[in-house]
Amino acid sequence: MDNYLDVANSSFLAIMGGMVFIFLLLQCTLFLRKAWNRGVESGMDKAKLKGAIRQSMIFSIIPSLPILISLIAMAPVLGIYFPWIRLSVIGSAPYELIAADVGAKSMGISGLGGEGYTAAIFASSMWIMSLGIVWGLVIVLLFLNRIQGTISKAKSKDAKWIPIMVAALFAGLLSVFLGDIIAGSLVELLPGSEGAIGLGLPVLIISAVSMLFFGVLIKKFEMNWLRDFALSFSMVIAMAAAVLVLN
């Protein structure tokens, strides 16, 4: 099993994806029915309940589309079905790509889909993508009935520092990945190198500039709908540039 895409695009994973899909539909329907019944039973206006369903569904269509775009972007790298499962249950495109890349690098190869990315390394990506993301769910399952009372206590104790600490942790993670890409190109500019900076840094810059541009559009012209799409559009633009301009 040398080509990991044979595993990634196997009918086995497609069936797994189908099972997860059906489970999610069932789960949502059960919750919806339970809450609906309780609402009717306790005398809430049916129009109010219907209104909430309709509003939530309509609102959710547009912000779901970027998830689809990131799925298309991930498919040639990780296959279709595993990203489908991951993005349907908890996941998000940035997390999945970070975790998949850590899965590759911790096996000692250069990165996702690159030289030496075998089926075993794809499996390592799968494990890290799966086990890294479950903790919110685990905490909820174990502690939801107790957690809600304790929040007020945690809030009063240096509540301002907590969000800074969490942001700093994420900044650390972001820095490692950015630093890896930037350094990979910069070392080529050092004396004695071949001077071929590769595509990494230029693609990174194009993506960043696109995001800035969308940020200006959103602010200047109040194009709020663009907010949800800016990240995936910037990704697609930078990836297209890698093919069209830089290659």
Next chain:
Amino acid sequence: MKTYESYLNSMHRLGRITGVIALIFIIGVPALTCWKFDIFPPLGNLMAGLGSLLVIYIPISLIEVMMYTPMAGIGGSYLLFVTGNLTNLRIPALIMCMESAEVQSATEEGEIISTIAVAASALTTTIIIGLGVLLLVPLTPVLNDPTLKPAFDNILPALFGALAVAWMGSSTSGFSQWKVAIMPLILATIVVMAMGGHAGRYIGILIPGLGLLSIIFARFMYKKGWIKVDSALPES
């Protein structure tokens, strides 16, 4: 009529049962794939890689649970943490529905509307992604065309450029986030350059290391008053 308390209890039960099934799926998919194709990555490397991510993601998960569960109530919370997409999708949907139904969190009506909103939103996303996969399957040969290879080889730089701008330009944590990112970024770049330009397998040490250093820098700036927080965790 059953009491509200018995409704909440049965919601806890439903949430736990379906949550555990979701966990079984999450872990079962990689486990069964390894078993079916007889591929087993070396455990030591796997643990090292996973450990480095958990240092970051367990605290993030904890904060997310603390921030969003009071808003989402019991039923909403169980669904939120199975279906994900909190900040971009579920939370805005839930806030919008609760506002337009004129109900508050931590009341019976709020609990019901929030569960309905999260469930309806998650159904929509699940169906859209499912339809997308059906459309995507016939497109696979096109996407795997060698001309497009440079695009997908550079998926990470394409993600991180935009993500860095979005995250550093944001102040959703209550302060200008770029302030905590500058020092770690410079440091990470220098360290990786010193390593010859590729973090490679040392990424497992770099992630927690840089995470810790960023916290130290941030603590220093916070104490000096260089980081000002507008608001702490949202009021519930």
